[in-house]
Amino acid sequence: MSALQHLQADTYHVVHLPEPDDFEFWREQARTLVQCDVPPDRIAWVEPGGNGDLFAAAPAAESERGMPVPPADARLVRANKRFVTLARNAILHSDPERFALLYRLLWRLQANGRIMEDKADPDVRRVEELAKNVRRDSHKMHAFVRFRLVEDEDGEGGEHYVAWFEPDHHILRANAGFFMRRFANMRWSILTPRGSLHWDGTTMSEGPPAERSDAPEGDPTEDLWRSYYASIFNPARLKIGAMLKEMPKKYWKNMPEAALIPELVAGAQNREAQMVDKGKSLFADGLEDRPDTLAAIDKAIHACRKCPIGQLDNHAVMGEGPDDAALMIVGEQPGDQEDQAGRPFVGPAGQLLDVHLEKAGIDRRGAYVTNTVKHFKYVQRGKRRLHQNPGAKEIDTCRWWIESERAIVQPKLVLAMGASAARGMLGKTVSITKARGRPIPLEDGSELWVTAHPSYLLRLDGPAREEQARLFDADLAAVRTRLAELAAP
Amino acid sequence: MATQTVLQKLEILADAAKYDASCASSGTAKRTSMGGKGIGSTEGMGICHAYAPDGRCISLLKILLTNHCVFDCHYCVNRKSSNVARARFTPQEVVDLTLSFYRRNYIEGLFLSSGIVKNSNHTMEQLVEVARILREEHDFRGYIHLKTIPEADAEIVHQAGLYADRVSINVELPTDSGLTRLAPDKDARQIEGAMGRVKSDISELKDARKRFKHAPRFAPAGQSTQMIVGADAATDADIVGKASRLYDNFRLRRVYYSAFSPIPDASAVLPLKRPPLIREHRLYQSDWLMRFYGYKPVEVMQATEADGNLPLDIDPKLAWALKFREQFPVDVNRATKEQLLRVPGLGVKAVGKILASRRHRNLRLDDVARLTLSVTKVRPFICTVDWRPVMLTDRADLRSLLAPKTEQLELFTA
Numbered sequence: 059m060s061a062l063q064h065l066q067a068d069t070y071h072v073v074h075l076p077e078p079d080d081f082e083f084w085r086e087q088a089r090t091l092v093q094c095d096v097p098p099d100r101i102a103w104v105e106p107g108g109n110g111d112l113f114a115a116a117p118a119a120e121s122e123r124g125m126p127v128p129p130a131d132a133r134l135v136r137a138n139k140r141f142v143t144l145a146r147n148a149i150l151h152s153d154p155e156r157f158a159l160l161y162r163l164l165w166r167l168q169a170n171g172r173i174m175e176d177k178a179d180p181d182v183r184r185v186e187e188l189a190k191n192v193r194r195d196s197h198k199m200h201a202f203v204r205f206r207l208v209e210d211e212d213g214e215g216g217e218h219y220v221a222w223f224e225p226d227h228h229i230l231r232a233n234a235g236f237f238m239r240r241f242a243n244m245r246w247s248i249l250t251p252r253g254s255l256h257w258d259g260t261t262m263s264e265g266p267p268a269e270r271s272d273a274p275e276g277d278p279t280e281d282l283w284r285s286y287y288a289s290i291f292n293p294a295r296l297k298i299g300a301m302l303k304e305m306p307k308k309y310w311k312n313m314p315e316a317a318l319i320p321e322l323v324a325g326a327q328n329r330e331a332q333m334v335d336k337g338k339s340l341f342a343d344g345l346e347d348r349p350d351t352l353a354a355i356d357k358a359i360h361a362c363r364k365c366p367i368g369q370l371d372n373h374a375v376m377g378e379g380p381d382d383a384a385l386m387i388v389g390e391q392p393g394d395q396e397d398q399a400g401r402p403f404v405g406p407a408g409q410l411l412d413v414h415l416e417k418a419g420i421d422r423r424g425a426y427v428t429n430t431v432k433h434f435k436y437v438q439r440g441k442r443r444l445h446q447n448p449g450a451k452e453i454d455t456c457r458w459w460i461e462s463e464r465a466i467v468q469p470k471l472v473l474a475m476g477a478s479a480a481r482g483m484l485g486k487t488v489s490i491t492k493a494r495g496r497p498i499p500l501e502d503g504s505e506l507w508v509t510a511h512p513s514y515l516l517r518l519d520g521p522a523r524e525e526q527a528r529l530f531d532a533d534l535a536a537v538r539t540r541l542a543e544l545a546a547p
Numbered sequence: 548m549a550t551q552t553v554l555q556k557l558e559i560l561a562d563a564a565k566y567d568a569s570c571a572s573s574g575t576a577k578r579t580s581m582g583g584k585g586i587g588s589t590e591g592m593g594i595c596h597a598y599a600p601d602g603r604c605i606s607l608l609k610i611l612l613t614n615h616c617v618f619d620c621h622y623c624v625n626r627k628s629s630n631v632a633r634a635r636f637t638p639q640e641v642v643d644l645t646l647s648f649y650r651r652n653y654i655e656g657l658f659l660s661s662g663i664v665k666n667s668n669h670t671m672e673q674l675v676e677v678a679r680i681l682r683e684e685h686d687f688r689g690y691i692h693l694k695t696i697p698e699a700d701a702e703i704v705h706q707a708g709l710y711a712d713r714v715s716i717n718v719e720l721p722t723d724s725g726l727t728r729l730a731p732d733k734d735a736r737q738i739e740g741a742m743g744r745v746k747s748d749i750s751e752l753k754d755a756r757k758r759f760k761h762a763p764r765f766a767p768a769g770q771s772t773q774m775i776v777g778a779d780a781a782t783d784a785d786i787v788g789k790a791s792r793l794y795d796n797f798r799l800r801r802v803y804y805s806a807f808s809p810i811p812d813a814s815a816v817l818p819l820k821r822p823p824l825i826r827e828h829r830l831y832q833s834d835w836l837m838r839f840y841g842y843k844p845v846e847v848m849q850a851t852e853a854d855g856n857l858p859l860d861i862d863p864k865l866a867w868a869l870k871f872r873e874q875f876p877v878d879v880n881r882a883t884k885e886q887l888l889r890v891p892g893l894g895v896k897a898v899g900k901i902l903a904s905r906r907h908r909n910l911r912l913d914d915v916a917r918l919t920l921s922v923t924k925v926r927p928f929i930c931t932v933d934w935r936p937v938m939l940t941d942r943a944d945l946r947s948l949l950a951p952k953t954e955q956l957e958l959f960t961a
Contacts, residue, residue, distance in 0.1 A: 176907045177900040178914040201594050205651045219650060239579035240588040244650060279647050285554055286648075289561035290599060290609060295806070295824055297602025305598040315597055323600050450628045454621070486619055486731035501724040 071101045071125070075157070078105045079228040081149045088161050092135045093128035098165050103157030137164060140174045147189035150228045156188055195227045200236055202309050205246060206277040219246040222273035222312055228252060234262055249273050280314040287315040293326035348462050352381055355462050359432045365455045367433045367448065372397050377428025377463055385424070385541055386469035387411075388460065390478040390511055391431035394443050402427050407513040411475075414512070414527075418534035420541075426467050430474075430482035431456045453481050470504050470544045471497075473537055476511030494533055497540065507540070509533035551634055557644065559634040563614040563625050564660060568773055568803040570595075572606045572655035572690040575712040575768035585686030586649060587656070589712070594655050607658040607692060608648050612636050612673055616662030620719070620730035622778045622807060625662045635664070638677040645681060649689055656690030656712075657681070663696065671699035671707065678710035690768075697733075697741035704741065705765075708748055713768035713800070716741050718793065721786045725779030742797045745770050749798075769800035776827055778807040782855030783826070784848045787833055791844035794837075804830045829857040836864060839895055840888045860950045865891040868928060869946055875928040876936050879910050891949070892924035924949060 073087050084103075091101060137145075145160050163181045167173055176182055205219035219241070230248070234255050237248065247256045249268035256263045301319075310316035349355045359374040368374075375392035378401060387403075395405035403411055415422050430453055436443035448456075460482050464472070474480045480488050483506050484498070490510055497505040510533075515526050551559075573593030580586050595604035613635035614625040624631055645657045659677055663670050674693050681687040693711040695704045708714050716738055720726045723735045745766070752765035772793060776786065790802040806827040833850070836842040850867040851857050858866050868875060868891045877886045879901055887898045900918045904910060912934040916922035927936045927945060 172907065175903045177904045178908065178910070178917050183917065197592075197594070201596050203652050207651070221652070236588075236590070239581055239590075241586050241650070242580040242582075243584060244586055277651065279651060282554060282557060282644070283648060283651070283653050285558050286561050286608070286610075287597065287599065287605065289558045290565050290605060292565045292599075292601045292603075295601040295603075297824070298600055300602025301598040301600050304595065304604065313597065319600055326600065450619075451630075454628060484731055485621060485728065501728055 069100065071096055073101060073103050073125075073157075075103065075105045078107075078152075079150050079231055081146050084149060084157060084160070085145075087125065088164055089135045090125060090128055091161070092164060092168060093132035094126040096126065098158065098162040101158065101161060103161070105154065105157070135164075136168055136171060138167070138171065138174060141167060144174075144185050144189045147192045148185050150192045150232055151188040152227045153188060159184060159188075192227050192229060195225055196229045196233050196236075198309065199223060199225055199229060199233055202305075202313055203237075203248060204313055206274040207279070208274050216245055219244060220274055221246070221248045222268070222270050223248060223250050224312065225250055225252065230255060231264070238262060276314075284315050284318055288318055288322060291322055291326075293322075296323065296326045298323060348458075348465065350466065352376070352463065352466055355459060355466075359459055362432065362459075365452045367391075367431065367435045367452055370433065370436065372434040372436070373400055374432045375400055375402055375429060375434075376432075377402060377426055379426035379428075379467075380424065381426070381467055383424060383426035383467055384470045384545065385420070385537070386426045386428065386464065386467060386472045387422075388472060388474045388479040388482065389427075389429045390476050390513075391429050391448055392434045393445055393513075394434065394436070396429075397434040402429055406516060407511070410512040410515060414530055414534055417531060418538050420534060420538050426463075426469060428460065428463055430460055430479045432459055448478055450481065450487065453478055454485070457482050457485070464502070464504075468502070468504070471537065471541055472500065472504060472506045473533075474506060474508050476514065479511070480506075480508045494529070495536065505540075507533065507537050553640055553644070556634040556636055556640070557610070559632050560611045560614060560636060561609070563611050563631070563662075564609045564658075566624065566805060567609060567658070567660060567694075568603075568805040569692070569715065569771055569801070570604050570606045570609060570658065571713075571768075571771070571801065572692075573768070574800065575690060576764055578688045580686075580688050583686045583688060585688065586646070587688035589655075589688070589690055596653055596655065606655045607690065608645055608654045608656070609658040610636070610641065610644075610660075612638070612641060612659060612661035612670075612677065613664055614662045615664050617666075618663050618730070618732040620733065622719075622729050622775055638673060638680060641677045642680045642685070645689075646685060646687065649687075654689075656692070658692040658694075660694035661696075663698075667696045667698035668700055668703060671696045671703045675703060675706045675710065678707065682710050692768075695741065695745070697738045701741075701744050704745065705748055708745065708766040709763050711766055713771060714745055714766045715771045715773070716745070717773045718742075718789075719773070719775060720779055721774050721776075721781040721789045722779060725781060729778060739796075742770065742772070742793075742799075746797045770797065771799055771801040771803060772797075773803040773805055775807050776804050776830060782851070783830060783833070783857045784851045784855040786830060787837075787844055787847050790834065791837060802834065804834075823859060825859050826856070829859065829863055833857060833863045840864070841885055842867070861946065862891070864889070865946075865949060876930045877928060878930040879915060880905050880930075880932065890925060890928045892919060892921060892928070894919075 071091065075083055077083070141163065148156055148160060159181065163173070163185055166181065173179060174182060177186075203221045203223050205221045208218050208220055230250050230253050237246065237255070238257055241257070243259060245258050247254060249272055251267050251269070254265035254268045256265060305316075310319070349358055356374075356376040359376065362368050362374065372392075375396050389403060389407075392402060393405045393407065396402055396408070402408070412422060431448045434443070435446045435448050435452070437446055438444075472483060474483050477487060477490060480490070480493060483500070488508065490508060493508040494510070497507060500506050510526060510530055512530070515523060515530060518526055571593055572589070573591065575589050577590055579588040579590075593606055595606050597605040599605060611625070613633070614631065615633050615635060616623075616625045616627055619627045623629075641657070641659065645654070648654045649656070657677070659674055661670050661674055674695075678691050678693060681691065691711045692713045692715065693707045695707050695714050695716050697716050704714070718735075718738055719730055719733065726733055726735050748765050749769065752762060755762035756764065774786065774789070786804070793799055793802055804827050806824055833847045836847055837844060846867065847863060849870060850863045857863050861869075868889065874886075874889065877890055879887065884898060884902060887893055887901060888895070893901070897919045901910065901915070904914065904918065908914070909932045912922065912926070912931045915925065915929065915931060919925055926934070927949070929936070
């Protein structure tokens with residue numbers, strides 16, 4: 059028997075598939091037809107409910123023949139693994155042409171065993187495309203099925219999880235295993251317009267097509283899930299295209315969280331603007347870039363209202379000294395007298411500092427003297443303004459200015475006096491006792507020395523004061539020695 | 548303060564976790580819940596159960612156990628000196644949330660991280676406790692990713708690896724000086740030390756499993772890390788160099804990049820503007836070039852511009868090709884796989900298809916067009932039987948011809 063004879067006989071074979079996803083049945087029929095040499099254009103494949111059935115309406119036509127019987131010496135039908143893998147998936151596609159396409163490829167495979175490797179062949183490409191669509195649909199089913207909990211009415215009292223899903227292709231049965239393996243010890247049902255699946259913890263059963271109204275309406279846990287979805291979304295990065303590519307709108311109607319998307323998107327730009335504004339309020343307006351002269355810093359700090367200290371009735375106090383000083387001395391913040399004089403370290407603590415500097419042989423006029431926090435923080439008690447320590451957040455806010463000053467002066471050595479100054483330099487709170495007496499490298503290559511604030515000495519009496527004064531002098535002497543070393547070529 | 552509901556805590560602690568980039572749930576040991584008492588399976592491929600409008604996949608329940616923290620890292624919204632609302636879950640609450648989300652098929656599992664409360668060991672013990680309850684009391688077989696705390700004792704971190712599929716330790720910033728400046732409580736040596744220990748635990752127990760069937764698994768999905776991009780002055784070249792050293796030294800599965808986002812209540816030492824999102828994308832592309840396309844780190848660095856950063860308007864592969872034009876055009880019918888992988892516009896899959904098809908026919912430009920997404924992008928760099936890019940490869944304005952047109956994406960147009 060040859061293909062030619064069939065053509066002359068002008069006969070068609072009509073194959074009715076029992077199920078739209080029945081690969082094994084298709085495989086049996088296709089094998090027989092190939093063995094009987096029936097060319098692709100002589101076969102009509104009809105799936106249940108399919109409208110591709112041209113012959114159903116025709117009277118049991120002469121043109122229609124039952125399945126031929128292969129001759130005894132029929133050759134073996136060849137199909138490689140790649141073809142079978144692809145065909146198993148492609149047959150689940152909703153395209154009515156898929157059976158004919160697969161048969162045509164199987165037919166051509168008999169003549170050319172390596173055709174599957176030819177990725178530029180239109181039939182191969184189409185089958186790959188179908189299989190890919192089906193794999194994607196399955197993957198999206200694994201991802202987007204949403205179970206809802208229903209308490210059983212039939213007295214068993216167990217929990218039953220029910221989902222409604224609308225797949226594009228005939229993938230339900232093929233994916234039963236995935237959900238069984240994942241939710242083995244749970245009672246669940248998946249309802250779709252193409253059929254339904256039920257698992258009771260031990261056996262799987264199939265049911266007829268369902269409607270959306272058969273599935274439960276909601277589940278209290280969805281509130282938690284929606285709030286998670288809204289919170290995990292970062293409004294500073296809106297990438298709607300990326301979301302739509304992976305989660306097309308057609309899936310949204312069955313996903314409880316998707317209802318939030320429009321408002322999240324609409325709110326996103328606002329939320330980001332708010333976040334940036336909130337951050338921006340830390341800085342003087344229009345000062346996102348670092349000021350590059352000391353005069354510019356001086357001007358800017360007077361306008362700075364970015365922390366509560368700047369809102370008090372006080373004046374900013376700028377550092378003073380040569381703009382190329384090798385030594386930068388940093389205190390905490392201006393006091394009452396500094397605030398009035400507009401200069402750093404002129405009050406009692408400043409006078410004490412001068413005494414000790416002189417003793418150590420350090421010329422204050424050669425150093426750049428400044429404060430970590432630029433404004434005086436105080437509480438009003440009657441006519442007096444009482445000094446208050448700045449908070450960590452206020453120090454961090456003001457760090458911007460001291461860093462700008464350092465960037466311009468570029469000192470070789472920074473002496474931080476007191477815990478606030480040390481925090482302003484290091485960004486973390488350190489213990490003076492542990493940190494003093496040794497250099498701490500800073501990222502720009504300079505080094506930091508930490509010591510107590512002279513006002514600490516002012517608050518002590520007797521032996522304690524003597525002891526602290528001795529330590530303070532020792533620190534200053536060490537700084538002096540180190541400066542000399544650094545100055546040496 | 549009034550007691551917070553689980554819903555309120557979830558809002559705070561999910562919000563606090565969103566700056567972690569990783570959401571991967573793939574590449575772990577295969578498991579199912581068949582024959583067990585609980586639920587959960589991992590079948591190799593990760594599953595993204597939803598996508599947020601920021602384009603990121605939601606695969607895991609990604610939350611912090613608490614956002615209270617004794618550390619003061621400036622880029623972090625949860626740092627000690629920040630004013631954010633604080634909350635704290637009990638381990639049992641996290642377990643219940645994970646299971647009820649998993650049963651409804653919202654997630655693949657849990658990604659748990661935490662601020663440091665009391666001390667590092669206490670915090671790490673709490674994280675491990677969540678994983679223990681899930682695995683031992685509920686026989687949960689889904690995916691668990693635990694963030695580990697480098698300062699915690701090695702023994703507790705080891706426990707984490709026995710329950711989790713993946714463990715990760717963030718290097719946080721690409722340079723040590725950036726870390727010192729922005730994360731003063733952290734220490735680069737400590738972080739790398741912890742990564743080194745995880746690496747040796749993974750390989751030791753992998754080795755043990757070859758010999759003893761019942762040897763425990765240790766973090767079968769490996770370890771990963773995350774770097775923040777744009778919070779310090781590190782260039783793309785610095786970042787690529789750091790990433791490749793991390794891959795080499797610690798056999799990481801992934802290095803994640805997180806573009807620094809302006810965070811509420813930011814610290815003043817940080818830049819206010821976010822780096823362009825595309826920068827993060829270009830870094831991921833360069834990561835791909837090194838992992839799947841056979842580029843060496845130094846070659847990716849060659850693609851950077853004078854400022855040490857990758858160009859933003861074109862991808863790093865195209866940037867490299869434009870710099871080394873003498874390597875092109877490549878003959879698709881004769882070139883090696885390595886050469887084909889260098890052609891801008893040809894991906895790993897397309898190259899595979901070209902190699903398979905050219906055994907059957909001499910490829911023409913039409914054939915190549917069928918195997919790739921855009922032949923216009925590929926054309927200047929290849930020869931086929933019927934095509935040679937005579938003038939095109941040498942044109943000075945090639946870059947502008949090939950740079951993608953910018954386009955505004957609209958969500959609510961039909």
